[in-house]
Amino acid sequence: MFSFDQIIHFALLYSPLSFEDISDRLAEKHPKVVFVLGGPGSGKGTQCEKIVQHFGYTHLSAGDLLRAEKNSGSENGIMIQNMMNEGKIVPSEVTIKLLQKAMLDSGNEKFLIDGFPRNEENRAAFEALTKIEPEFVLYFNCPEKEMERRILNRNQGREDDNIETIRKRFKVFLESSLPVIEYYKGKGKVREIDAAKPVEEVFEEVKDIFNPKVPKDENVEGRCMCCAIL
Numbered sequence: 001m002f003s004f005d006q007i008i009h010f011a012l013l014y015s016p017l018s019f020e021d022i023s024d025r026l027a028e029k030h031p032k033v034v035f036v037l038g039g040p041g042s043g044k045g046t047q048c049e050k051i052v053q054h055f056g057y058t059h060l061s062a063g064d065l066l067r068a069e070k071n072s073g074s075e076n077g078i079m080i081q082n083m084m085n086e087g088k089i090v091p092s093e094v095t096i097k098l099l100q101k102a103m104l105d106s107g108n109e110k111f112l113i114d115g116f117p118r119n120e121e122n123r124a125a126f127e128a129l130t131k132i133e134p135e136f137v138l139y140f141n142c143p144e145k146e147m148e149r150r151i152l153n154r155n156q157g158r159e160d161d162n163i164e165t166i167r168k169r170f171k172v173f174l175e176s177s178l179p180v181i182e183y184y185k186g187k188g189k190v191r192e193i194d195a196a197k198p199v200e201e202v203f204e205e206v207k208d209i210f211n212p213k214v215p216k217d218e219n220v221e222g223r224c225m226c227c228a229i230l
């Protein structure tokens, strides 16, 4: 037998549901979304895997979804391949539809959306179509030289992990993605992390964000529980 989520998945794949239909179904789930941003190679995917293990989120990488769509032989495949090879940002409606499908498919309500929104068009379109406001934005800040070193050592067979495309991706990050981070800074939503440190040290900082320590109440410190309550 198929689960409710599987039925929704097939319905989305094989019927021309509008953005409004998909958005309504998603809104019913009241999803909790964290955007995960940072330059190419800053460690977004690496840290997302760890957050999933510790905090029960579903990780959705916009880049991974686009790569899967390209490989599926979809009508958008060639366009996605060309954009990725140039480090350019794929039109928002393509990426948002993939994200929405994946969110409905997951059966979860907590999502790490990695590598999205990548530009102002992504941000505004997602907000308009889904009406979802992120809980916060996790920003992995890392020097370009370190990101370049990491990507060139990644060895995952990604076609865009070559020095020519890497430089283009850095340029797009500076020109189009940083302004999105600034936008969310203006709303007090950015949690910035020093991503140049080793993986486990970065994750220590990440954990504090997802699992904030309860601050000690100075007035209560040093008193017994009954005095503290009084």
Ligand SMILES: Nc1ncnc2c1ncn2[C@@H]1O[C@H](COP(=O)(O)OP(=O)(O)OP(=O)(O)O)[C@@H](O)[C@H]1O
Pocket (backbone or CB within 6 Å): 038, 039, 040, 041, 042, 043, 044, 045, 046, 047, 063, 115, 150, 151, 153, 154, 155, 195, 196, 197, 198, 199, 200, 202
């Ligand atoms: N803190 C770290 N220190 C050293 N290497 C790291 C660190 N974090 C990730 N890496 C390595 O750097 C490479 C890039 O990491 P990852 O794929 O997580 O980056 P990303 O931000 O998702 O990149 P992209 O935007 O290109 O998808 C991987 O090979 C990963 O193992």
Ligand SMILES: Nc1ccn([C@@H]2O[C@H](COP(=O)(O)O)[C@@H](O)[C@H]2O)c(=O)n1
Pocket (backbone or CB within 6 Å): 040, 061, 062, 063, 064, 066, 083, 084, 085, 086, 087, 088, 089, 090, 091, 095, 114, 115, 116, 117, 118, 122, 160, 169
């Ligand atoms: N919102 C997005 C995210 C990604 N892309 C394209 O995918 C490439 C790889 O992305 P990663 O996050 O996996 O590095 C990226 O360079 C873009 O071409 C996109 O178009 N829109």
Ligand SMILES: [Mg+2]
Pocket (backbone or CB within 6 Å): 044, 045, 061, 063
């Ligand atoms: Mg990644």
